[in-house]
Amino acid sequence: MNVYVNRITGIDDAIVSMFMSKRSWTRELEEDIRRTCFIVLDPITGAVADDIDADKERWNKFVGWMDSLMKWGPIHITMLRFINLSITVEGLHRGGQDDWDAHAQRYNNRIIRSSTRLARFGNEMSDFYKGKIMPTDMALEKLGISLPDEFECDGDTWKKVINGYARKDLAENNDVLRGLYMLSIPSNFVFNVNLTEWAHVYKERNQNGRANPEVKECAEAIADQLEKAVPWFTRDLFLAIKN
Incomplete structure (x- = not known):
């Protein structure tokens, strides 16, 4: 940070x-x-x-x-x-950003921050969390475990995205993807x-x-x-x- x-x-x-x-x-x-x-x-x-x-x-x-x-x-x-x-x-983590927003x-009201709706985040985290936590995607990669890019469930196709899966027809929708972001993102x-x-x-x-x-x-x-x-x-x- x-x-x-x-x-x-x-x-x-x-x-x-x-x-x-x-x-x-x-x-x-x-x-x-x-x-x-x-x-x-x-x-x-x-x-x-x-x-x-x-x-x-x-x-x-x-x-x-x-x-x-x-x-x-x-x-x-x-x-x-x-x-x-x-x-x-x-680079303050998003949870901390929420605390700062409380003021x-x-x-x-003169504060503008990075939007989780208008921009995308990958497997990123603020400096504070590096070495302290490991998102599931990163842990699976370290363990050499691969997940399928897509799978079928309840009549829908689910596509692999950051931190999980999204319904395939919504896999490019930022409003949907932000639901999987962690509070550790910078x-x-x-x-x-x-x-x-x-x-x-x-x-x-x-x-x-x-x-x-x-x-x-x-x-x-x-x-x-x-x-x-x-x-x-x-x-x-x-x-x-x-x-």
Whole structure:
């Protein structure tokens, strides 16, 4: 399984939001915030740029604003909803995908995964299951036992497909074939989530919870990449956000 944090956006908006409630906002301040974020953050990924020492004054401003945002954001959680995360996951098993889908409302339904209806799967499984289970087809192959490509039963012809047999006239029908897929098949998906809602997902799926091991691995891998991209985005922050 691979996890990719594609892009982080909205940090500038979140910082600006801090100055609205007490009317300390000015247009000049907002422009300064946006210019500073443009300099400090990578324009493609939104991560803190590697050459942050190039403009020490801008960097010091950014640090001060981020420290304040991390102080007040976990309490006033709307501020952190301005920060959006784009994440792609490659190869989480389908059962774990279902667990991740359970939080679809947290993503504002912004999640699309590999379809078992529009695409076909072979004898595939996610990394977590490799070496732990062996589908019947693979076991029979290892044992040198061959099954017939077709057989007759109850007046119908049944054709060999992945993980079993399908009625011959339906052997190319994806809606039928998906009924034989195992929950260990690898699933890819892309989703967007704001920082406040991500914190909830992390609380539910992190290594200290009761989630499936590969789901925990997914949550922790995302957490690692977020902290690497923006050092303020720590596990302690995710656990502190009151949502």
